[in-house]
Amino acid sequence: MKFLAKIGTYEACGIFSLGHLLIAFFTFLAVIMALFISIKKKVNVKKAIRIATITMLIWEVIMIIFKINRNGYLSVNSYLPFYFCSIFLYAGILSSFGKGKVKRIGDVFLSTGTIIGSVIYIIYPSTSLPDYPLWHLVTLHGFMYHGVMLYIGILINLTGYIKLELKDIIYYAFLVGLICLISLIINYIFGSNLMFISEKFSVTPMQEIYDLTGRFYPLFIGLVQMFGPFYTIYGIIKLLDGGKKCVRQ
Numbered sequence: 001m002k003f004l005a006k007i008g009t010y011e012a013c014g015i016f017s018l019g020h021l022l023i024a025f026f027t028f029l030a031v032i033m034a035l036f037i038s039i040k041k042k043v044n045v046k047k048a049i050r051i052a053t054i055t056m057l058i059w060e061v062i063m064i065i066f067k068i069n070r071n072g073y074l075s076v077n078s079y080l081p082f083y084f085c086s087i088f089l090y091a092g093i094l095s096s097f098g099k100g101k102v103k104r105i106g107d108v109f110l111s112t113g114t115i116i117g118s119v120i121y122i123i124y125p126s127t128s129l130p131d132y133p134l135w136h137l138v139t140l141h142g143f144m145y146h147g148v149m150l151y152i153g154i155l156i157n158l159t160g161y162i163k164l165e166l167k168d169i170i171y172y173a174f175l176v177g178l179i180c181l182i183s184l185i186i187n188y189i190f191g192s193n194l195m196f197i198s199e200k201f202s203v204t205p206m207q208e209i210y211d212l213t214g215r216f217y218p219l220f221i222g223l224v225q226m227f228g229p230f231y232t233i234y235g236i237i238k239l240l241d242g243g244k245k246c247v248r249q
Contacts, residue, residue, distance in 0.1 A: 002133060004066070006070050007131050008131065011133065015129050035155060039158060045159050048152065050097075052151070053096050057089055064081070080194060082195060084196075085121060087109055091109035092106065092110065105175050107161070108164070108168045112153070112164070113172065113229045117149060118153065125142060164237060166234065168234075169227065184197060
């Protein structure tokens with residue numbers, strides 16, 4: 001069955017193919033429509049985060065079982081949720097069920113990291129389309145997951161659910177840094193490449209980065225993930241706020 005086939009069984013869809021452009025377009029369209037409806041109906045943001053988190057957690061368990069069944073339990077790269085976009089799940093749990101600083105850690109990542117991670121994936125889905133057909137469980141789950149990520153990230157910012165502050169980088173960097181550390185330990189034990197932090201990933205521009213940074217690659221890519229997405233979104237928010245003030249004047 002093509003929808004559940006093992007990796008490499010059928011011809012892959014490929015990045016920047018017609019199939020990729022179509023699914024990317026409809027993913028962005030679905031996110032825009034969901035945001036429009038949510039803003040219009042004044043959806044409860046905390047409830048939306050909780051529903052999205054629980055739903056994606058259930059799907060994550062399904063995907064872990066599927067990938068272990070297809071690739072074996074030693075292929076930790078394929079199923080362990082320790083990649084940048086996987087942090088969405090942990091942040092969602094912290095935001096939905098935590099309090100005080102614990103909740104803030106989750107909220108900060110959801111309002112920043114989710115946007116950068118999801119947009120990069122939708123534009124360059126390096127973990128699905130280079131290996132799987134368009135109509136495959138891994139592909140469709142990947143775009144659904146990252147579409148939900150993007151929706152939650154933008155929804156938090158549009159509704160003002162939290163007011164992002166420069167000092168929030170501490171919360172963001174702590175969470176991402178913790179996942180990086182755990183990933184490095186697992187990578188050392190299993191020879192894996194979780195968080196893409198231990199070695200280059202062949203189908204991404206990180207090949208060139210790896211060659212340039214050499215043995216400092218893990219430190220470099222870890223710091224990029226710990227600081228880059230936060231400051232990017234924070235800067236965009238400040239630019240937009242500044243533009244609004246100019247218009248009002």
